[in-house]
Amino acid sequence: MRVKHFLRALLAVTWKDLAVEWRSREVISAMLVFSLLVIFIFNFALELDAQARASVTSGVLWVTLVFAGTLGLNRSMATEKDRGCLDGLLLAPVDRTAIFFGKVLSNLAFMLLVAVIVLPVYSLLYNTNLFIGGLLLVVLLGSVGYVVVGTLLAAMAVQARTRDILLPILLFPVILPLLVSAVRASSSILQGLPFDEYSAHLNLMLVYDVVFTAVSFMVFDAVVEE
Amino acid sequence: MIEVHRLVKRFGHKTVLRNLDLQVAQGEFVALLGPNGAGKTTLLRIMASLSRPTLGNVSIGGYSLPDQAASVRQRLGVVSHLPLLYGDLSAEENLRFYGRLYDIPAIEQRVNVVLEMVGLTGRRKDLVRTFSRGMQQRLAIGRAVLHDPQVMLLDEPHTGLDQDACEMLDTVLKQVAVEGRTVVMTSHDLARVAALAGRFDVLSRGVICASVRSSELPRDGLLAFYRKALEQPCA
Numbered sequence: 001m002r003v004k005h006f007l008r009a010l011l012a013v014t015w016k017d018l019a020v021e022w023r024s025r026e027v028i029s030a031m032l033v034f035s036l037l038v039i040f041i042f043n044f045a046l047e048l049d050a051q052a053r054a055s056v057t058s059g060v061l062w063v064t065l066v067f068a069g070t071l072g073l074n075r076s077m078a079t080e081k082d083r084g085c086l087d088g089l090l091l092a093p094v095d096r097t098a099i100f101f102g103k104v105l106s107n108l109a110f111m112l113l114v115a116v117i118v119l120p121v122y123s124l125l126y127n128t129n130l131f132i133g134g135l136l137l138v139v140l141l142g143s144v145g146y147v148v149v150g151t152l153l154a155a156m157a158v159q160a161r162t163r164d165i166l167l168p169i170l171l172f173p174v175i176l177p178l179l180v181s182a183v184r185a186s187s188s189i190l191q192g193l194p195f196d197e198y199s200a201h202l203n204l205m206l207v208y209d210v211v212f213t214a215v216s217f218m219v220f221d222a223v224v225e226e
Numbered sequence: 227m228i229e230v231h232r233l234v235k236r237f238g239h240k241t242v243l244r245n246l247d248l249q250v251a252q253g254e255f256v257a258l259l260g261p262n263g264a265g266k267t268t269l270l271r272i273m274a275s276l277s278r279p280t281l282g283n284v285s286i287g288g289y290s291l292p293d294q295a296a297s298v299r300q301r302l303g304v305v306s307h308l309p310l311l312y313g314d315l316s317a318e319e320n321l322r323f324y325g326r327l328y329d330i331p332a333i334e335q336r337v338n339v340v341l342e343m344v345g346l347t348g349r350r351k352d353l354v355r356t357f358s359r360g361m362q363q364r365l366a367i368g369r370a371v372l373h374d375p376q377v378m379l380l381d382e383p384h385t386g387l388d389q390d391a392c393e394m395l396d397t398v399l400k401q402v403a404v405e406g407r408t409v410v411m412t413s414h415d416l417a418r419v420a421a422l423a424g425r426f427d428v429l430s431r432g433v434i435c436a437s438v439r440s441s442e443l444p445r446d447g448l449l450a451f452y453r454k455a456l457e458q459p460c461a
Contacts, residue, residue, distance in 0.1 A: 005329045012323055012326035012327055016323050019314070083312070084306060085310055085311070087276055087308075088311070089327070090275075091274060091299055091302070092327035093296045093299040095296075225292075
């Protein structure tokens with residue numbers, strides 16, 4: 001019964017975020033415009049030959065996703081705080097981790113939607129095929145870890161007046177191991193290296209995702225309480 | 227119903243509540259009065275399980291905070307000066323969403339009853355951001371009573387409302403109280419709370435320094451009582 005209530009609350013939070021976003025389009029539009037601008041700027045700023053392109057593509061791709069993701073995470077939590085809705089959520093007699101994972105699911109949906117739009121545009125502009133199974137797996141693993149940590153830290157930063165600045169300052173050092181692994185794994189895949197060359201990076205990303213999901217599960221209640 | 231014993235709340239070096247004691251019986255409507263910074267909102271946030279006490283005990287309906295917070299939240303409805311509603315959801319979508327969080331059975335029927343109670347049935351499909359401040363506050367009360375709580379905590383619910391909206395809100399609040407709920411409300415508007423509450427507690431510098439029942443007050447005597455309470459030294 002408790003599990004059923006937990007899942008129902010989790011899905012209710014996700015549904016609410018998606019419905020609000022469907023009507024306001026605040027988060028997605030900000031993330032998308034930012035991502036496309038970054039891709040265009042890099043495209044025109046770096047005149048790359050084929051070999052150079054293969055080596056910088058993964059870096060540019062992850063910088064784009066991570067910065068756009070920060071915009072989305074900030075906006076997603078600010079919406080809760082501005083009208084007192086975060087208190088409304090915390091007042092519900094439900095395990096607060098249901099609220100956390102509900103927010104994680106919706107933030108992940110926004111992040112993946114941006115990736116789905118960014119990847120083909122990127123492929124076209126940089127004349128590089130990004131639709132490779134391995135690379136899509138790296139994007140998924142990287143997005144999961146990023147969104148889990150980002151949602152937790154956004155819940156912490158949203159209490160502060162300087163939340164827009166605070167989130168990237170808190171988030172980027174913590175996601176560094178994930179980001180480095182994601183960039184290296186992506187680069188190896190784009191260069192057509194064998195699986196053994198980048199499997200360690202995939203393992204690290206997987207472990208990062210599991211560890212930080214568990215940590216977030218344990219500390220979210222304390223993070224949101226005054 | 228509500229027992230607060232020697233409650234202390236500190237934010238860093240600043241002590242907001244100092245060994246505060248408060249008892250509220252079942253069905254009682256208590257107005258917490260006091261100047262800005264007296265600690266009213268802090269006290270309400272602790273009772274609502276949104277903030278942890280530094281020291282002291284708080285129990286609501288026999289459940290202590292913060293250990294049995296989920297049981298307390300099940301019995302608690304909270305209204306603040308912010309609506310706690312999503313502007314991009316309609317009135318019924320907001321209530322349905324909170325209904326799912328509270329695991330309310332037969333949610334559609336309950337949503338209908340609550341919308342009827344706060345007089346918003348005709349606007350049920352409209353987005354909340356198109357509502358006036360008064361309508362949003364009525365819907366906020368609807369959200370707070372959706373799970374039929376035994377205790378209502380109201381933190382300056384009249385803030386930002388015009389005269390008509392205040393009167394409409396008072397009608398809804400009276401209905402909430404008539405249904406036998408225990409209500410604790412903070413307010414600066416003495417004239418308005420005088421008509422609603424059965425007991426008035428004055429909070430100053432983190433302690434309750436005076437308390438009186440409405441039956442003990444002379445007609446229009448609340449302002450004089452309030453001023454006298456603030457002038458006297460608190461323990």
